[in-house]
Amino acid sequence: MCHIANSDTLSYLNKAKNNFYDIKLKKLLLQTRMSKATNKYSRITTRTLTEMKAKGEKIAMLTAYDYTMAGIIDKAGIDVILVGDSVSNVVAGHETTLPITLDQMIYHASSVVRGVKRALIIVDLPFGTYQADSKEALRSAIRIMKEAGAHAVKLEGGSQIQDSIERIIQAGIPVMGHLGLTPQSIYKFGTYNVRAKEDSEAEQLIIDAQMLEKVGCFGIVLEKIPAKLAKKVAHMVNIPIIGIGAGAQVDGQVLVLNDILGMNKEFSPRFLRRYLNLDDEITKAIKSYANDVKKQDFPNNKEQY
Numbered sequence: 001m002c003h004i005a006n007s008d009t010l011s012y013l014n015k016a017k018n019n020f021y022d023i024k025l026k027k028l029l030l031q032t033r034m035s036k037a038t039n040k041y042s043r044i045t046t047r048t049l050t051e052m053k054a055k056g057e058k059i060a061m062l063t064a065y066d067y068t069m070a071g072i073i074d075k076a077g078i079d080v081i082l083v084g085d086s087v088s089n090v091v092a093g094h095e096t097t098l099p100i101t102l103d104q105m106i107y108h109a110s111s112v113v114r115g116v117k118r119a120l121i122i123v124d125l126p127f128g129t130y131q132a133d134s135k136e137a138l139r140s141a142i143r144i145m146k147e148a149g150a151h152a153v154k155l156e157g158g159s160q161i162q163d164s165i166e167r168i169i170q171a172g173i174p175v176m177g178h179l180g181l182t183p184q185s186i187y188k189f190g191t192y193n194v195r196a197k198e199d200s201e202a203e204q205l206i207i208d209a210q211m212l213e214k215v216g217c218f219g220i221v222l223e224k225i226p227a228k229l230a231k232k233v234a235h236m237v238n239i240p241i242i243g244i245g246a247g248a249q250v251d252g253q254v255l256v257l258n259d260i261l262g263m264n265k266e267f268s269p270r271f272l273r274r275y276l277n278l279d280d281e282i283t284k285a286i287k288s289y290a291n292d293v294k295k296q297d298f299p300n301n302k303e304q305y
C-alpha cells in the first residue's frame with residue numbers, strides 16, 4: 001500500500017514537475033512572441049503592406065538612388081524605398097525618365113540594396129524594357145532581382161502591359177502597378193498635368209486598377225489624379241494604393257527624396273511638401289568651405305598631420 005502510495009506520489013510529483021516546466025516553456029514562448037510583436041515589422045515585405053492596409057496603418061514610401069541616402073532613410077523608419085526612374089531627372093539631369101537604361105537602374109538599385117536592412121525595396125523597370133513583349137519584360141525583371149537584389153519591380157500602365165505583368169508575377173517576382181500620370185508616357189500625354197479628370201479616363205483607370213489586383217500585383221501607385229477618384233480606387237481594391245498627388249484617402253504616400261529635401265527649387269507642384277531647404281543649406285556650406293580655403297583658414301593646425 002505504502003509502495004503504491006509512493007509510486008502515485010512519484011507520478012504526481014513528476015506530473016507537477018512537467019507542468020512546472022510546461023508553464024515555464026509557455027512563458028518563454030510567450031515572451032519571444034511578445035518581443036517579436038513589439039519589434040514589429042523587422043523586415044517589410046509585400047505581405048506586411050497588405051496587413052498595414054487591412055489595419056488602416058498608412059505606408060510611408062520615398063525614393064532613393066544611392067547607398068548613403070538609402071541607409072539614412074531606412075534607419076529613419078521609411079517602410080518602402082523606391083528606386084524610381086526619376087533618377088533619370090534628379091540624378092542624371094535628363095529632361096524625362098525615358099533615357100535611363102536597365103544597366104543604370106541596376107547600378108542605382110544595387111547601391112540602395114547595400115544600404116538597407118528593413119525597408120521593402122521596389123525598383124522601376126525603365127522605359128523600353130517591358131513594353132515590347134512579356135518575354136523581354138520578364139528578362140528585365142529577372143535582371144533587377146538577380147543583379148541588384150531588389151525585392152519587387154514597378155511597371156507603368158494598365159491593360160496594354162497586362163501580359164508582361166502576368167508573366168513577371170508567374171515567375172515569382174512581386175509587381176507594383178503605376179496608373180494615372182505615368183511619366184514614361186509623357187510624349188503621349190504632352191503635359192504633366194493631372195490625369196483622369198474626364199469620366200472616360202477615370203473609368204479606364206478603375207478597370208485597370210481592378211485588373212492589376214486580379215492578376216496579383218501587391219500594390220499600385222496612383223500619380224496625380226483627383227483625390228476623389230483615388231479614394232474610390234483605394235476602397236475598391238484590397239491591395240495598398242500609394243498616392244503621389246492623389247490626396248489623403250489612400251493607403252500610403254510616396255514622394256521623391258530630392259524634392260522633400262528641397263534640392264530643386266524650380267520643382268514646386270501643389271502635392272509636394274518640402275521638409276528642408278537643402279539647396280540653400282548646401283550652397284551656404286560650400287560657400288563657407290570655398291571661403292575658408294581661399295583665406296587659408298582651412299586646414300588649420302588641428303586639421304593636418
Ligand code: KIV
Pocket residue numbers: 063082083084085086087124221223244254255256
Ligand atoms: O520614378 C519615381 O520616382 C516614381 C514615383 C514618383 C512614384 O515613379
